[in-house]
Structure formats: C-alpha cells, structure tokens
Amino acid sequence: MSDLESTSEGGTALLDPPDHFDDLFASERLDPARPLTASRQLRRRQIFSRAMESTQTAAALLAVAMLAFVVYSVASRGASVLSFEFLTAGPPAIEETAGGGIGPMIVGTATLVGIATVIAMPIGILAALYMTEFASRRAARLLRMVLDLLFGVPSIVLALFVFELIVAGKSESGFAGSFALAIIMLPLVARASQETLLLVPQGLRDAAAALGVSHWRALRGVVLPSALGGIITGTVLALARAAGESAPLIILSAVFSRTVNFNIFSEATPNIPVYIYKASTAANPYGWARAWGAAFVLLLFILIVNIGARALHARGRRKMAR
Amino acid sequence: MSTEVTDAPSTPRQRVRIQTGEREDLGAREPANGTAPALAGAGQAKPAARETIFDVRDISVSYGASTAIAGVSLKVPRHLITALIGPSGCGKSTFLRCLNRMNDTVPGFGLTGQILYHGNDLYAPRVDPVEVRRRIGMVFQRPNPLPKSIYDNVAWAPRNLGMKANLDERVERALRGAALWEEVKDRLKQSAFGLSGGQQQRLCIARAIAIEPDVLLLDEPASALDPIATASIEELMLNLKHRFTIVIVTHNMQQAARIADRTAFFSLEVSAGKRTGALVEYDETSTIFTRPKDPRTGDYVTGRFG
Numbered sequence: 001m002s003d004l005e006s007t008s009e010g011g012t013a014l015l016d017p018p019d020h021f022d023d024l025f026a027s028e029r030l031d032p033a034r035p036l037t038a039s040r041q042l043r044r045r046q047i048f049s050r051a052m053e054s055t056q057t058a059a060a061l062l063a064v065a066m067l068a069f070v071v072y073s074v075a076s077r078g079a080s081v082l083s084f085e086f087l088t089a090g091p092p093a094i095e096e097t098a099g100g101g102i103g104p105m106i107v108g109t110a111t112l113v114g115i116a117t118v119i120a121m122p123i124g125i126l127a128a129l130y131m132t133e134f135a136s137r138r139a140a141r142l143l144r145m146v147l148d149l150l151f152g153v154p155s156i157v158l159a160l161f162v163f164e165l166i167v168a169g170k171s172e173s174g175f176a177g178s179f180a181l182a183i184i185m186l187p188l189v190a191r192a193s194q195e196t197l198l199l200v201p202q203g204l205r206d207a208a209a210a211l212g213v214s215h216w217r218a219l220r221g222v223v224l225p226s227a228l229g230g231i232i233t234g235t236v237l238a239l240a241r242a243a244g245e246s247a248p249l250i251i252l253s254a255v256f257s258r259t260v261n262f263n264i265f266s267e268a269t270p271n272i273p274v275y276i277y278k279a280s281t282a283a284n285p286y287g288w289a290r291a292w293g294a295a296f297v298l299l300l301f302i303l304i305v306n307i308g309a310r311a312l313h314a315r316g317r318r319k320m321a322r
Numbered sequence: 323m324s325t326e327v328t329d330a331p332s333t334p335r336q337r338v339r340i341q342t343g344e345r346e347d348l349g350a351r352e353p354a355n356g357t358a359p360a361l362a363g364a365g366q367a368k369p370a371a372r373e374t375i376f377d378v379r380d381i382s383v384s385y386g387a388s389t390a391i392a393g394v395s396l397k398v399p400r401h402l403i404t405a406l407i408g409p410s411g412c413g414k415s416t417f418l419r420c421l422n423r424m425n426d427t428v429p430g431f432g433l434t435g436q437i438l439y440h441g442n443d444l445y446a447p448r449v450d451p452v453e454v455r456r457r458i459g460m461v462f463q464r465p466n467p468l469p470k471s472i473y474d475n476v477a478w479a480p481r482n483l484g485m486k487a488n489l490d491e492r493v494e495r496a497l498r499g500a501a502l503w504e505e506v507k508d509r510l511k512q513s514a515f516g517l518s519g520g521q522q523q524r525l526c527i528a529r530a531i532a533i534e535p536d537v538l539l540l541d542e543p544a545s546a547l548d549p550i551a552t553a554s555i556e557e558l559m560l561n562l563k564h565r566f567t568i569v570i571v572t573h574n575m576q577q578a579a580r581i582a583d584r585t586a587f588f589s590l591e592v593s594a595g596k597r598t599g600a601l602v603e604y605d606e607t608s609t610i611f612t613r614p615k616d617p618r619t620g621d622y623v624t625g626r627f628g
Contacts, residue, residue: 137429203466207526210424211479211533212456221478222468 071299078296081289087297090260091290095279098286102294104260108269109298111262112174112253113243116181121235124189128231131190132197133219144194151187158183159248172253174261174269180248185238192234196227233313240305244298246273254278272298372399375537375567376421381435383416385428390416391599394435396586403559403568405582405607407575409622412588413599414571418539420444421569422458423451456483458537459530464546465522467514467529472506475514475525476532483533492532499565500528501558520551527558531566538562540570544577556581575623578607585610587619 038046085101092100127147131140158180166176200223208218224231253268261267276294279287376398383390391413398404406414419425420433423444437444444454468475476493485492493510497503502524506517514525523543530538540559544552559568559581572578578585586604590597603610603619614620621627 201466203462203464204468206424206460206462207466207468207529209427209452210422210455210460210462211482211529212452212454212459212535213479213482214452217482221482226469 071303074292074296074299077289077292078294078299081293082296086290086293091275091279092286095282095287096284098289100290102272102275102290102297104270105272105275105294106297107260108174108271109243109273111264112178112181112249112269112271113239115175115178115264116185116242117235117239119178119182120185120189120238124186124235124238125193125231127186127190128193128197129219129224131194133215133223144191147187147190150183151191154247155180155184155245156247156251159251162248163251167252171266172268173266174253174264177249177253177269177271178264180252181242181245184245184248185235185242188238188241189231189235192237193227193231196230196234197223199230200226229312229315233309236305236309236312240302240309243305244273244302246277249274250277372402374398375400375440376569377436377438377441379436379438381417381420381433381437383413383420383425384430384432386430389596389598391588391601392591394588394599394601396601396604398567398569399584400567401563401565402583403563403570403581404584404586405578406569406571406586406588407573407578407622408588408599408602409590409627410573411597411599412590414586414588415541416599417588418541418569418571419460421537421539422460423449423454424460426451456533457535458539459533459535460539460541461523461526461530461543463542465519465526467517467522467525470514471511472514472517472525473510476528479529479533485533496528496532497525499531499562500524501554501561502528518551520547520554523547523551523555524558527555527562531562535566537567537569540568542571542573545573552577575611575625579611582607587614587616587622589618589622 083101085099087101087106088103089099089101090104091102092098127143131143135143162176162180162183166179167173204222204226205218208222209215213221249271250273253271254274261269272294276291276298279291279294374397376396378394378396378398380393380395382392382394394417406418408414416425420437421439421444425431425433433445439454439458443449468478470478473493476496477489480486480489480492494503494507497506502521505521506525509516514522517525523546527538527543544555547555556577559570562568563583570578570582583606584604585607587602587610588599589602591600592598603614603616605615609615610619611623614623
C-alpha cells in the first residue's frame with residue numbers, strides 16, 4: 001500500500017518514502033512502545049464479543065435444559081409407577097383401577113422394532129454398498145437424494161400408504177406396523193452405513209484389490225468389517241427412533257390388546273406408543289399414571305440405546321483411525 | 323502349493339513372437355540417437371535376450387480432459403528390477419498403475435496404445451482386471467496392512483483364492499521371503515498395526531508374494547520409511563528379483579542406482595500450456611546415470627533439476 005501511494009506521487013518509490021506519508025496517517029500511526037493494554041476500539045469489540053458469547057452459551061444451555069426438563073417431568077411422574085410388576089404384568093382387566101403394568105406392550109414394541117430391523121438392516125446395508133462401491137457418481141447422488149426424501153416423508157403419510165397396501169380389507173396387524181417402521185428405518189440405516197463405508201481408507205481397498213481377490217470378497221473380508229461398528233451404530237440409532245414412532249402404529253396396530261401376542265400377521269400387536277396414546281387420552285387417572293410410567297420406560301430405553309450406540313461408534317472410529 | 327501358480331497363459335509361440343517383434347527399441351527416443359538397441363546389447367552377457375514381461379507400445383493415459391502421460395513405449399524384461407524415476411507429477415505412478423489395471427476405477431481414466439503382458443493385451447475386452455492383479459501384485463507408497471492379525475494379513479488372499487493347503491507353511495514362506503519372519507514369528511496373532519512402518523511395509527510385501535504373483539509393482543515403497551527401513555527394503559528387492567519381475571517407482575535416484583538393472587526416466591513436457599508426462603530415456607541403469615543420451619536425463623540425475 002505504501003509503495004503504491006508513493007509511486008503515484010512520482011518519487012523514487014521504494015528507496016525513500018516521502019515525508020508527507022507520515023503526516024497523512026499520523027493519527028493512525030502505531031506507537032510500538034505503548035503499553036500492551038487494549039485500545040478503546042478493541043475494548044468495545046471485546047465487550048460485544050463477550051455479549052455474543054453469553055447469548056450463544058445461553059441458547060446451548062436452553063437446549064440442554066429442555067432435555068433435562070422433559071426427562072425430569074417424565075421421571076417425576078413415571079418413576080414412582082415403575083416396579084417389577086409394572087414391567088411384566090398386563091394392564092388390569094378394569095382400566096379404572098390402580099396397579100397392573102405394560103409387560104405386553106414392552107414385548108410388543110420389542111417385537112415390532114425387531115421385525116422392522118430385520119427388514120430394514122439388510123436392505124439398508126446393501127443399498128449403502130451399492131452407493132459406495134458399485135454405483136456411478138450420478139446414480140449414487142440420486143439414490144442418496146431419494147433416501148433423504150424418504151427420510152423426510154411424514155410417518156403418518158407412510159402409515160396411510162402401508163394401510164392401503166396391507167391393512168385395507170383385512171385386519172390391523174403387527175406386521176403392518178413393523179413394515180411402516182422398516183420404511184422409517186431404511187434411510188437412516190442406509191445413510192449411516194454409507195457414511196461409514198466412505199470412511200474406510202482407500203489404501204485398504206487398494207490393498208485388497210491389488211491381491212487379485214474378487215470385489216465382493218474384498219468387500220466382505222476387508223471393507224465391511226472395517227465399517228461394521230458404524231453400521232451397527234447407525235442401525236441402533238434408527239431402531240431407537242422407530243421404537244418411539246407412534247403415528248404409523250396408531251393407524252396400523254392400534255386395536256387394543258392386553259396380552260402378549262406374537263401373531264403378527266393377523267392381530268394387532270400391543271405396543272408402548274399406542275398404549276401411551278390411549279391411556280393418556282381416556283378420562284382415567286389410573287390410566288394416566290400408567291401412561292407416565294410407560295413414557296418413562298420408553299424414554300429410558302431410547303436414552304440408553306443412544307448413549308450406548310454413540311459410545312460404540314466412538315470406539316469404532318478409534319479402531320479405524322489406528 | 324504350486325498348482326495354484328499357473329503362470330501366464332501365453333504359449334511359447336506367442337513369446338517368440340514378442341521377442342522377434344518389429345519394435346526392438348527400449349525407449350521411445352533411442353533409435354533416433356542411432357545407438358544399438360539396448361535390449362540386445364549393453365552388457366547382457368548371460369542369456370541372449372531376456373524374456374519380455376511387459377511390452378508397452380505407445381500408450382497415452384488421460385483423466386477426463388487432461389493427459390497424464392503420452393507416447394510411452396518400453397519393454398520390461400523378466401527377473402530384473404526396472405526403476406521408474408522422474409520429478410513428481412511426471413506420470414511414473416500413473417504408468418505403474420496401468421500395468422496391473424489399478425487405474426480402472428479412477429473416474430475419467432482412459433488409455434490408448436497397447437500393453438502386452440506375456441503377449442496378451444492387458445486392456446483387451448475380455449481381460450478380467452481381478453485376474454490381472456492376481457498375477458501382478460502391487461505394494462503401495464504408504465504401508466496399508468489390513469485391520470487383521472499379522473498372520474491373517476498374509477493368509478487372507480491365499481484363503482480367498484482357494485490356496486488353502488499348507489496355509490501355515492505358505493504364510494511362513496512369504497514372511498521369510500519378506501525378511502520379516504524372525505521379527506514376527508512369536509506374535510503372528512497380534513494386530514498388524516502394532517508393527518513399525520518398515521515392518522508394515524515388509525508385511526505388505528509378504529502379503530503380495532504370498533499368492534506367488536509373476537510381477538511385483540512397487541510404488542515408492544520406501545518413501546514413507548526411515549533410512550534403515552529403506553535399506554532393508556532395498557536388500558529385500560535384490561533377493562526378490564530372483565523370483566519375481568520387479569518394477570519400482572522411486573523419486574530417490576540413489577535408490578534406483580543402487581538396486582535397478584534398468585531405469586526409465588520420465589519427465590514433464592510442457593506444450594501449449596499443458597503438462598504431460600513422457601518417457602525421456604530408458605536404458606541400463608549404469609548408462610542412465612553415467613552416460614545418458616538425453617541432456618534432460620543428465621540434468622536430472624546430476625541434480626540440476628527436479
């Protein structure tokens with residue numbers, strides 16, 4: 001800058017800067033020997049920085065507080081209901097009494113989510129393998145977009161679709177519910193698997209390829225084992241998401257049932273989300289208590305699964321980074 | 323054990339055809355300089371002429387719109403070490419990866435010209451790249467052991483290729499071949515990641531030779547290693563060349579001078595603003611380093627550029 005200024009004045013620029021240059025910027029000149037305390041301008045900016053920092057911290061704390069508040073309110077009402085009987089027994093024959101439990105609903109939710117996982121996991125992993133290993137870039141991008149769109153489809157819309165496909169003209173069934181949950185899980189499993197597969201170092205793929213081993217065997221023997229941790233984590237997170245999903249189940253598997261029922265193809269399967277919905281909307285304080293208890297059980301399950309999956313994921317990453 | 327190692331399917335007749343082929347020039351520029359063809363001349367006292375493993379005929383490689391190397395022709399003889407040297411970006415690694423079709427999966431990769439391997443066109447339509455790599459192994463710049471035990475690193479490929487008989491013996495032989503056995507024989511079940519960089523690279527070499535390939539391609543195998551590990555890898559090369567044909571890319575000229583029988587010098591040609599790798603000179607290593615025919619080779623090997 002100073003060079004430009006001086007050359008435009010027409011002097012022998014670089015060698016001796018003109019004297020008036022000093023005058024021009026005299027007020028802004030820096031005195032290097034001045035004490036190293038903040039200038040007035042810097043002080044002003046630092047106050048603003050600190051104000052912004054506190055606002056951001058407050059927003060972050062609010063998010064944390066939200067979770068804490070939800071957990072606290074569910075726990076304070078639900079924890080007192082929790083007992084061995086609550087976890088194993090069915091609801092009382094007459095709803096308007098105390099006691100009883102949600103055993104059949106826990107078993108039912110586990111069944112529904114288990115079947116959904118069995119459907120969604122292999123399809124999700126294979127789709128992810130297709131995207132990362134076989135598809136052209138364009139096809140992979142397209143499939144990725146489709147999966148993201150599928151993830152964005154509201155679950156109630158999926159529920160109507162499955163209702164039309166499986167339930168209409170027949171009866172509500174646990175399988176219909178599982179099928180809808182599988183559709184919800186599929187994009188989560190596929191995208192999580194894809195992200196992990198992309199993290200497998202190219203060097204490993206090269207190593208396997210250079211040994212003259214077929215593509216599938218290289219995938220099975222080297223790439224998939226390296227990605228397994230992330231794939232399982234993604235599946236478990238998807239499973240936790242599906243376990244709390246209520247909209248499809250209200251439409252597809254809502255007929256009230258008090259007993260453990262594995263007849264998934266012809267009968268509705270009792271499950272926690274629908275039970276919470278039904279018990280909390282009926283004018284029955286005993287039912288409300290059980291609903292809180294069921295909510296607490298569901299929340300605990302999801303928290304534990306999430307934290308566990310993330311711990312597993314962190315371990316997997318460490319292993320891969322080694 | 324050896325039943326699996328069916329060699330290249332070329333018949334003796336085909337091999338003869340290659341040897342008496344019309345193109346006797348080693349490097350692209352040699353005939354222009356009016357010297358005798360180096361393959362037949364230049365101190366090859368023992369056999370009349372070595373069998374040609376790779377006969378590369380005027381290949382050019384492009385990635386999308388940019389040309390990586392152009393007009394490269396050379397012949398790689400059997401059981402010798404052929405070094406590819408040159409400044410970075412000159413396409414020597416690209417060339418090496420063409421020899422076992424490792425570039426196939428690179429987006430936009432295109433190749434013109436011909437690479438004959440034992441007389442068979444490597445890029446013929448019915449050639450299976452997996453079969454190519456089963457015969458032409460490769461070791462990479464950075465050691466890339468599989469996330470498995472030391473034993474399984476070596477045993478994985480033989481297992482997958484159906485070479486399951488005497489697997490323990492095969493693993494031991496490969497590790498001995500890579501001069502690693504004594505160091506790892508007591509911890510074969512431990513993770514390969516526990517080895518040092520030089521040990522990992524020798525493990526990768528053991529892994530490559532465990533399936534008894536015909537050719538070993540090495541892409542700057544010692545560039546990530548310290549001098550002691552480098553020395554052990556170089557010594558290993560000199561032992562391995564009795565069993566395998568070796569082509570090695572190195573940016574280290576001294577390394578080429580120490581171990582290679584033949585050296586090919588690649589350089590960057592700039593024309594019309596585009597930079598393309600080209601083969602400048604290919605000859606006996608001693609010739610390249612002491613009496614290069616092309617002044618650019620001389621400038622490079624004496625350290626005047628690159």
